[in-house]
Amino acid sequence: MEIKADLVQDSVGQMCPMPIAYLAKNMRTMEVGQILEIDADDEGAHSDIPAWCNQTNNEFLGKEDAGSFFKFFVKKTV
Amino acid sequence: MEKNNRATIVLMSGDFDHVFAAFTIAIATLSAGMDTTLFITFWGIKAIQKGNLTGQGFFGKMLGLINRGGLDVIGPSKFNFGGIGRWMFKKMMKDKRVVQLPEMRQTMIDLGVHLLACKTSMDVMEIKREDLIDEVEGIVGAATMVENASKSEVHFFI
Numbered sequence: 001m002e003i004k005a006d007l008v009q010d011s012v013g014q015m016c017p018m019p020i021a022y023l024a025k026n027m028r029t030m031e032v033g034q035i036l037e038i039d040a041d042d043e044g045a046h047s048d049i050p051a052w053c054n055q056t057n058n059e060f061l062g063k064e065d066a067g068s069f070f071k072f073f074v075k076k077t078v
Numbered sequence: 079m080e081k082n083n084r085a086t087i088v089l090m091s092g093d094f095d096h097v098f099a100a101f102t103i104a105i106a107t108l109s110a111g112m113d114t115t116l117f118i119t120f121w122g123i124k125a126i127q128k129g130n131l132t133g134q135g136f137f138g139k140m141l142g143l144i145n146r147g148g149l150d151v152i153g154p155s156k157f158n159f160g161g162i163g164r165w166m167f168k169k170m171m172k173d174k175r176v177v178q179l180p181e182m183r184q185t186m187i188d189l190g191v192h193l194l195a196c197k198t199s200m201d202v203m204e205i206k207r208e209d210l211i212d213e214v215e216g217i218v219g220a221a222t223m224v225e226n227a228s229k230s231e232v233h234f235f236i
Contacts, residue, residue: 015176017105021185024109055110 003061003073005037006030012069016044020052023074027058030076035061041069049074082231085112088223089236092121093155094164094179100125100236101182107232108189115230116186117223119196123203124152125183126193126210138204145203149179187213194218194226 009026011019019040026036038049046063049072053060061073085107089100100116107114118126129148133139153164171178177185187193193214200206200217207217216222227233 013175015174017102017109018177018185020109021105021189024111024189052110 003035003037003064005073006034008037008039011038011040011042011045013041015042016048019045020048023049023052024056027056027074027076032076032078034076036074036076038072038074039066039069040072045070045072082229083112084226084230085114085232085234086223086227086230087114087116087234087236089116089118089122089125090120091155091236092124092152094152094167095154095156096236097122097125097149097152097179098182100234101179101186103234103236104186104191105182105189108186108191112232113192114186114190115192115194115223115226117194117196117218117226120199120203123195123199123205123210125149125179126195126214127205128209128211130209132206132209133204135204141203142205149183152179194222196220196223 007026007030009022011022019038019042023036023038030036050060053074057078059075059077061075063073064071087100087104089097091097104114104116127148129150131142131146133142153161154167157163195210195214195217197217197219
């Protein structure tokens, strides 16, 4: 997957609910159309990040296996 | 999308595990962009206390002494064993890099939580406004909480 992120959030080692809390905080600082990459190894993130996108009407672009963690991509659409 | 974007959480317990659950849910609803109110009553008041001694009358002072301390000193509802359980849980959470309660409380505040304290509980337990952290927005009664809850799509009682 070739996605260029505007901002990278390092959530490796964090557990629920902190990756989502930082995701929400970071999105506030971003412009519509920008992409946030969240690096996380919390298993809950696989369902939590798409769920957060659903609820807030932002776009979940997908995830990428980076070995010890996953990269999740979220596009700010609202 | 916007049907109703509010959440209300009543926190009645001052036990470590219950406070942890309330804070986690609040952070999740706040993160989802929901206007979140945490109504804190009875033992839950400990979660927003500065940690100083409280109480004016004899019983109030006794209660304040027995129940002293704030968020840092609360123990779990089970297996506390006079503080050993609290130490064990804290250590286990630290080892697993789960955030601690004071950091969670600060995160909620940063995300714009509305903290409301129950007037009656504070009167009964002789806790004054100055005994609570500054971020508490109001000392209110049940009617305020009911009004809040009636406007919320999501409601939790912990």
